Amino acid sequence: MPYTAEHPTPPESSDELRARIPGWGADLDPKDRPSVPRERFDPSATGAHWDFPDRQEEKVPRERSIEHKFLTPVFGTSAPLRGLSGMLRRFAYAKYSEGRAAHWLILLGADRVDAVESHLRSFATLRPDNPITETGVLSEFTRGGISSRFGRKRVDLNHQWIDPILVAGPWIAAAGAVVWGVKAIAKR
C-alpha cells in the first residue's frame, strides 16, 4: 500500500508464475530484450551496402514536406496528385510544416474532396461506386450483426448510430440535391 514504503506483494510468487506461464521471466534480464539499448550505432547490422541510396526517378513531380532538405531517395508512388484535392494537397505541403495544424487540416479536407471527386469520376466509368458492396455492410447479415452487439455491454454502441449517418449522409444529401436540381429545371 502506498502509505508505507513497501511495494505490494504480487498475488503469485515468481516460482508459481514460472510454473504456470510458459516462458515466464525468459527476458527478465533487459539485455535479452532486443531493442535494449534503444539506440545502438551499428552501420553493418542492416544489410545496406550504400552510404546514400541510389535515387529513385521522379517521374511526376512529387510533393514533400518542407521539413525535408530534398526529396527522399526512395518514395511511394501509390496515388499521384490530381484534381482539386491534388491542388489542396500541393498547397498544404508547399506552405506549411508538419508542426502547423493548417497542414494537417488542409490534408484532411483534401481527403474528403478526393472522395467526392473520385465518386463522381466513378459514375463516368463502367464500375461506379456501390455503397452496398464497398461498405461491406452485407456482412451484418452473415457475421452476426445483431448477436455481436446486443446483450454484450459494448460501449461503442453509444456512437455507432452516427456512423451510418456519416457514411450514407453525403450520398443521401447528394441524391437530394440532384432531385432538387432536376425539379428546379423542370419547373422552368
Place this chain on the structure above:
Amino acid sequence: MRAMVYRGPYKVRVEEKAMPPIEHPNDAIIRVTLAAICGSDLHLYHGMMPDTRVGMTFGHEFIGVVEQVGSSVQNLKVGDRVMVPFNVYCGSCYFCVRGLYSNCHNVNPNATAVGGIYGYSHTCGGYDGGQSEYVRVPFADVGPSVIPDWLEDEDALMCTDALATGYFGAQLGDISEGDTVAVFGAGPVGLFAAKSAWLMGAGRVIVIDHLEYRLEKARTFAHAETRNFAEYDDIVVEMKKATDFLGADVVIDAVGAEADGNFTQHVTAAKLKLQGGSPIALNWAIDSVRKGGTVSVMGAYGPMFSAVKFGDAMNKGLTLRMNQAPAKRQWPRLFEHIQNGYLKPNDIVTHRIPLEHIAEGYHMFSAKLDDCIKPVIVPGA
C-alpha cells in the same frame, strides 16, 4: 493484378491494378501469399489519417514469395519465401544505423516525424500495401527476411507487425520482476503485449477492454486478469483499487486513436477529426499508472495534437515511451520464443478471408462482428 483499393471513408473494393514495377535498383516485387488487416488500418478505413488517397492499397502486414528483384539486390532471389516488416527503411541513414528503423529519414518525403509504412497513407510515404496479389518492396536487402523453414506462414505474418509491436510495447515499459502491468486494449497488439510482459518478469498482468470475447482471449491466451471497463463507473478508480491504491507500475496503451468510452471525445476526435485521435485510453493510462511509473504507447495516433493530460504526467513524474516498433529488430528473439513454445502467434487469428471479400472483412473487423480479433487476407483464395 487484383488489389484492395480505398474508395473513401468506410468504402473499399477489389479491382484490377497494374503490376507494381521496379522503381529503384534495390526494389523487389513480392507475390503476396498472406496479408492481414491491422487495427490501425481501421484508422485509414475510417478516414482519420491525413492524406489517405482514393486508389491506394492498404496492408502493412504481409508475407509472400519473391517474384522479381532489382539490379542491386544481393540478399534475396526469385522464389524466396519472405516476411516483410511493416516499416519501409533504408538501413543507412542517421536513424537506421542506430536501430530506429521506424524513423528512417530516406523513405518518406511526406513527413519527417514518421518513416515509411506500407499501405499507410501518404503521411507514411505513399507506398501501396500488401492487401493485393503483388507489392513493391523497397530496400529488399534491408527489410525482408527469408522465412525459416520451421516457421509457419501465419506465425511469420504475425511477426511482421502485431507480435513485434506488442513485444516492443512491453519492452518500452521497462518491466522489472514483480511489476504490475496494465494493458489497455485487448486487440492483437494488447494481447501480445500482455503475453510479452510475462516473459519480462511481470508479477501481475491486467488487461482492460469492453469486448467480452477479447477479454476471454486475454484470460486464456495471455493468462491475464481482466477488467471490463463497461462494468465500472470509473475504470481509473477500479485500477487504483485493484493495485492497493498505488497504481500499476507499467501501463501499456494498446488502443490508440479510436478509443471507445466517451461519446463526446469519440465524435470530436475519431469522427470530426479535430484531434489526432480520441485520447481516452492514453489519459486512462496516465491516470492509472503509479507515480514514477512508465506509460508505453503502442496505440497509433494521428499527427494532429490530442488533448492529453500532460500536467498529470508531469506531476506524477512519469516516463512516457513510444514509437512505431522497429519490427525486424525483434525477430531473432521472437523466433527463439516461438521455437521454445513460449509464443504461438497465430492463436489470435480468428478469420481467414479471400481477398475478393475484403470489403466484408473490413466491415466485420471495424464493427467487431463475429468475435473477430484478427482477420487474415488470402489472395487468390
